Amino acid sequence: MSVPTRPGAGITEDSNQEFCITLSYKKINPKRAARIAAKEARVAKLSTASQEALARQRDDLKKTASANKKREKDEHEKYVRSVRRAKAKEKHKGH
Incomplete structure (x- = not known):
């Protein structure tokens, strides 16, 4: 240019x-x-339609994997919190 x-x-x-x-x-x-x-x-310049399609497919897979990873992380955090709350509740029980 x-x-x-x-x-x-x-x-x-x-x-x-x-x-x-x-x-x-x-x-x-x-x-x-x-x-x-x-x-x-x-700046990467894609030369063919098939390369562009592959790039779009990679981006879609990346977004899907990211969403799944976030969901699993949230579920794990929820589980860990519930375990901690159960332990705390157990400690406060009478003897």
């Missing part, structure tokens, strides 16, 4: 993780331009 030399040219990210060029009247810093170029180079 060539960095615009017009004053105030800046690059922002939109919701689709793509870069958009916005123009105003301020010169862009060369270091910032280099950072932006490096960031663009790091």
